[in-house]
Amino acid sequence: MDPVIQVVLVAIVPILVSLLICMIWRSKMKTAHIAREADNYIPEGGFRLTGHGDMFLYRTTTRTKINSGSSSTANRSGGGRR
Amino acid sequence: MANQVTNYQCPNCLAGLRFDGQSGQLACDSCDNMFDVATVEQLYADNAQAAASAGVEPQWDISMTNNFSAEEAAYMRGYSCPSCAAEIICEYTTAATSCPYCGNPTVIPGQFSAQLKPDYIVPFKLDKKAATDALKQYYKGKKFLPKSFADTNHIEDIKGVYVPFWLYDGETDAYMRFRATKSRTFRRGDYRITETDHYRVTREGSVSFRMVPADGSSKMPDAHMDSIEPYDYREIKPFAMGYLPGFLADKYDVDAETCSVRANERIVTSTENALRSTITGYTTVTREYSNVNLKRGDVKYALMPVWLLSSKWKDKSFLFAMNGQTGKLIGDLPVDRGKFWAWFFGIAAPLAAILAVIVYVL
Numbered sequence: 001m002d003p004v005i006q007v008v009l010v011a012i013v014p015i016l017v018s019l020l021i022c023m024i025w026r027s028k029m030k031t032a033h034i035a036r037e038a039d040n041y042i043p044e045g046g047f048r049l050t051g052h053g054d055m056f057l058y059r060t061t062t063r064t065k066i067n068s069g070s071s072s073t074a075n076r077s078g079g080g081r082r
Numbered sequence: 083m084a085n086q087v088t089n090y091q092c093p094n095c096l097a098g099l100r101f102d103g104q105s106g107q108l109a110c111d112s113c114d115n116m117f118d119v120a121t122v123e124q125l126y127a128d129n130a131q132a133a134a135s136a137g138v139e140p141q142w143d144i145s146m147t148n149n150f151s152a153e154e155a156a157y158m159r160g161y162s163c164p165s166c167a168a169e170i171i172c173e174y175t176t177a178a179t180s181c182p183y184c185g186n187p188t189v190i191p192g193q194f195s196a197q198l199k200p201d202y203i204v205p206f207k208l209d210k211k212a213a214t215d216a217l218k219q220y221y222k223g224k225k226f227l228p229k230s231f232a233d234t235n236h237i238e239d240i241k242g243v244y245v246p247f248w249l250y251d252g253e254t255d256a257y258m259r260f261r262a263t264k265s266r267t268f269r270r271g272d273y274r275i276t277e278t279d280h281y282r283v284t285r286e287g288s289v290s291f292r293m294v295p296a297d298g299s300s301k302m303p304d305a306h307m308d309s310i311e312p313y314d315y316r317e318i319k320p321f322a323m324g325y326l327p328g329f330l331a332d333k334y335d336v337d338a339e340t341c342s343v344r345a346n347e348r349i350v351t352s353t354e355n356a357l358r359s360t361i362t363g364y365t366t367v368t369r370e371y372s373n374v375n376l377k378r379g380d381v382k383y384a385l386m387p388v389w390l391l392s393s394k395w396k397d398k399s400f401l402f403a404m405n406g407q408t409g410k411l412i413g414d415l416p417v418d419r420g421k422f423w424a425w426f427f428g429i430a431a432p433l434a435a436i437l438a439v440i441v442y443v444l
Contacts, residue, residue, distance in 0.1 A: 006442070009437050010437050013437060025224075025226065028224065029227070029414075030414055031413060032308075032309045033309055037348055038352045039355070040311065041352075042352065046289055046290035047287060048288050048289075049360055050288060053283065053284040055121065057093050057281060057282055058115050059278065059280070062276045063273045063274070064273060065272055
């Protein structure tokens with residue numbers, strides 16, 4: 001096995017695993033967070049969707065040759081509702 | 083063939099579009115896209131409508147109700163804390179022996195000054211034993227907690243406090259616009275082809291909100307109060323003095339107008355999230371424009387039950403709070419650095435030894 005890989009496995013991996021475990025435990029010590037939303041205060045039936053639109057604009061096409069990896073992009077026309 | 087330069091911009095690259103007489107469509111010479119005239123005109127009509135209905139500042143109906151009557155005021159006592167300037171009130175049969183916010187044991191009795199009487203109260207449902215049991219359970223398994231923190235005597239200092247809240251009702255009307263894509267990839271001969279369809283997505287809707295809370299006490303950290311939400315409003319009662327004996331209460335010192343900024347932000351975010359959740363079936367969705375109008379609503383003043391314990395460690399204060407109705411609790415606990423590093427090396431060293439055996443021996 002490559003000596004660099006050996007050092008990573010024996011030294012770096014235990015440090016990272018131990019740090020991850022300790023940070024998870026530490027995060028459970030600080031549980032106070034500012035609330036950013038008020039979803040709990042929307043009553044039953046309180047949300048009404050009054051309008052929606054999904055308008056197709058245009059299509060872009062990318063072609064990549066599988067063997068050589070070269071690619072080109074062609075834009076096709078578009079417009080209208082779908 | 084007639085070619086005509088228009089003042090429309092390409093939805094893809096924002097270059098100017100020209101009318102191509104041969105195809106009857108608007109053409110972009112920059113990115114070679116072609117668009118139906120009706121589509122582009124609809125895009126511009128949507129933009130104009132959105133600009134016309136740009137949001138106005140919401141107006142909350144903060145018409146106050148009544149103050150405590152002279153008879154009611156006679157049954158109340160006030161205390162002030164010389165350490166953190168908290169002002170606590172309680173019913174006359176209850177005595178405040180220490181400050182629930184900073185733990186200072188020398189609170190000073192004072193006059194109960196005339197003040198706004200709450201509209202509502204959520205009574206305490208969980209008693210002191212339930213609070214101390216929950217706190218002991220919360221301390222268990224906290225590997226980095228300093229030993230002195232779990233001292234049993236100090237846990238008994240936990241106090242039941244009614245925290246002042248402003249409750250906001252309101253309704254929003256919102257319009258949002260997004261760019262969305264649907265992609266598919268397939269093989270044709272020697273080529274891998276990715277087709278991406280670009281969409282403009284719009285959503286409009288209205289959302290009602292009832293009793294969005296914001297705590298009216300500068301002494302109570304907003305993050306703590308937010309974290310023990312929600313309260314069950316089915317048990318909210320019109321305020322009555324009979325709910326106070328045995329508990330402390332805090333006076334509001336942050337007015338409704340100031341607190342409304344936080345409530346507004348939460349309402350706007352929830353409105354946007356509600357509209358966004360109706361968009362499905364796309365590979366990517368990117369918000370382009372949002373306009374949320376917040377309609378006038380009522381504001382009420384309420385007291386909410388919280389079990390509080392303030393602890394000091396290495397000259398820093400740490401606050402534990404438990405929802406006195408639902409039991410939801412949060413705690414801001416100190417981390418003993420020595421214990422942290424002891425556990426860190428206690429996990430890393432054996433793990434390194436095991437991996438060393440695997441890598442070098444096996």
